[in-house]
Amino acid sequence: MQIEFMHQPGNTAARIALRPGETLTAEAGAMIAMSGHLGVSTSTHKKGKGGLLKAAKRLFAGESFFLNHFSAEREAGEVWLGSALAGDMMQYELDRQTLIVESGAFVACAHQVDIDVGWQGFKNLLSGESLFWLKLSGQGPVILNAFGSIYPIEVDGEYIVDTGHIVAFNETLDFSLTKAGKSWVSSMLGGEGLVCKFRGRGTVWCQSHNPKSFGKSFGSSLKPRRA
Amino acid sequence: MKSVIKGGDAFAFVEIELEKDEAVIAESDAMSSMAADLDVQARLNGGFFAAILRRFLVGETLFVNYFSNNTVGTKRLTLVQATPGSVRCLELKRETFYLQPGAFLACTEGVTVGVKFAGFVSWIAREGLFKTVVSGTGKVWYGAYGALLERDLDGETIVDTSHLVAYSPGISLKLQLAGGIFSSFFGGEGLVTRVTGKGKIVIQTRSLSGLVSWLNPKLP
Numbered sequence: 001m002q003i004e005f006m007h008q009p010g011n012t013a014a015r016i017a018l019r020p021g022e023t024l025t026a027e028a029g030a031m032i033a034m035s036g037h038l039g040v041s042t043s044t045h046k047k048g049k050g051g052l053l054k055a056a057k058r059l060f061a062g063e064s065f066f067l068n069h070f071s072a073e074r075e076a077g078e079v080w081l082g083s084a085l086a087g088d089m090m091q092y093e094l095d096r097q098t099l100i101v102e103s104g105a106f107v108a109c110a111h112q113v114d115i116d117v118g119w120q121g122f123k124n125l126l127s128g129e130s131l132f133w134l135k136l137s138g139q140g141p142v143i144l145n146a147f148g149s150i151y152p153i154e155v156d157g158e159y160i161v162d163t164g165h166i167v168a169f170n171e172t173l174d175f176s177l178t179k180a181g182k183s184w185v186s187s188m189l190g191g192e193g194l195v196c197k198f199r200g201r202g203t204v205w206c207q208s209h210n211p212k213s214f215g216k217s218f219g220s221s222l223k224p225r226r227a
Numbered sequence: 228m229k230s231v232i233k234g235g236d237a238f239a240f241v242e243i244e245l246e247k248d249e250a251v252i253a254e255s256d257a258m259s260s261m262a263a264d265l266d267v268q269a270r271l272n273g274g275f276f277a278a279i280l281r282r283f284l285v286g287e288t289l290f291v292n293y294f295s296n297n298t299v300g301t302k303r304l305t306l307v308q309a310t311p312g313s314v315r316c317l318e319l320k321r322e323t324f325y326l327q328p329g330a331f332l333a334c335t336e337g338v339t340v341g342v343k344f345a346g347f348v349s350w351i352a353r354e355g356l357f358k359t360v361v362s363g364t365g366k367v368w369y370g371a372y373g374a375l376l377e378r379d380l381d382g383e384t385i386v387d388t389s390h391l392v393a394y395s396p397g398i399s400l401k402l403q404l405a406g407g408i409f410s411s412f413f414g415g416e417g418l419v420t421r422v423t424g425k426g427k428i429v430i431q432t433r434s435l436s437g438l439v440s441w442l443n444p445k446l447p
């Protein structure tokens with residue numbers, strides 16, 4: 001499986017070349033073009049890995065209930081994937097580790113990667129991120145997308161990421177919700193509110209822009225929705 | 228202090244390396260990530276009265292954040308504006324520059340951020356009745372929605388309303404019809420801003436009001 005990104009970071013598309021026998025699993029709606037001879041199947045789960053329960057959990061995580069599987073059976077082929085929001089994409093090679101992914105950031109993965117929904121505790125209710133996170137584990141490539149550019153931060157000790165900016169992080173990291181700086185009053189007045197403090201050793205990938213902040217910058221000029 | 232603007236024209240963000248005892252002042256909610264041991268303080272920007280003026284006249288927030296490095300090492304801070312688009316760094320050397328409401332992102336100590344009456348022309352041109360004034364010595368980061376075009380002006384040029392992002396003090400604005408009565412109203416340009424004088428002007432390639440008027444008819 002060869003993955004290549006184009007038009008980064010503004011309007012990124014991923015081109016995935018599949019060798020015979022390889023299958024790519026992608027979020028429903030992500031495919032923008034593909035070779036005509038690829039087999040496509042839609043399921044609520046990875047074959048032989050969980051079932052409706054996992055799909056229902058994924059729905060909670062803000063992801064689609066369905067996943068599409070693109071398989072190159074006898075002949076090689078390619079799939080192009082895009083995302084709804086303008087922004088960057090990244091690839092991560094899982095090698096028997098676990099990556100925690102902000103729901104909504106998931107685009108696709110190799111068929112053999114396991115997708116599960118993780119619970120990061122009630123702190124997520126307040127964090128402005130979604131309550132559930134995807135847990136990708138196993139072996140193979142993973143493709144994620146974001147609103148804005150993606151930049152990695154190597155954490156060794158502690159690092160602060162504003163809520164709404166997390167794309168994914170290694171399972172070796174843990175985060176808690178806290179204040180920016182030393183004082184709560186200051187953090188609230190300064191408009192940063194709650195921030196996520198990561199602890200441990202690993203990488204956290206951040207998206208440069210916050211979809212909510214962008215929404216706020218022009219949302220009030222949009223006409224109200226008819227009830 | 229080292230700073231780099233990354234992310235290209237589409238999704239620019241600023242990465243700043245703060246050395247010991249250095250500080251940066253940034254607009255509220257501009258922090259995207261930072262080293263956990265940087266100190267953050269919310270401050271009224273330029274005293275109570277100036278901050279109130281900034282809040283109500285240019286729509287900036289009442290408080291700005293003061294990020295300072297009180298450790299011994301070099302600490303990283305990443306700042307971003309709310310909208311996708313370009314960010315520029317301006318080096319002021321005892322100079323003054325005008326920014327449109329909302330364009331200010333951050334500055335170093337030594338730069339004063341204030342408010343000035345921009346005139347009714349600016350207001351009708353949808354550039355705001357007031358403008359942000361940055362002056363002093365240091366770095367200023369500002370940005371806009373879309374990419375930024377920079378022009379050195381000596382004479383005059385015409386800019387569509389709500390596209391002017393920043394200009395130097397030697398520049399004045401006048402309002403006029405884009406063409407004749409017919410082309411002004413049917414050509415979609417309507418009013419334009421005639422910019423005259425000597426200095427630098429910065430134009431954004433997109434405008435939020437353009438996005439809004441494109442979106443509104445499509446909403447259910």
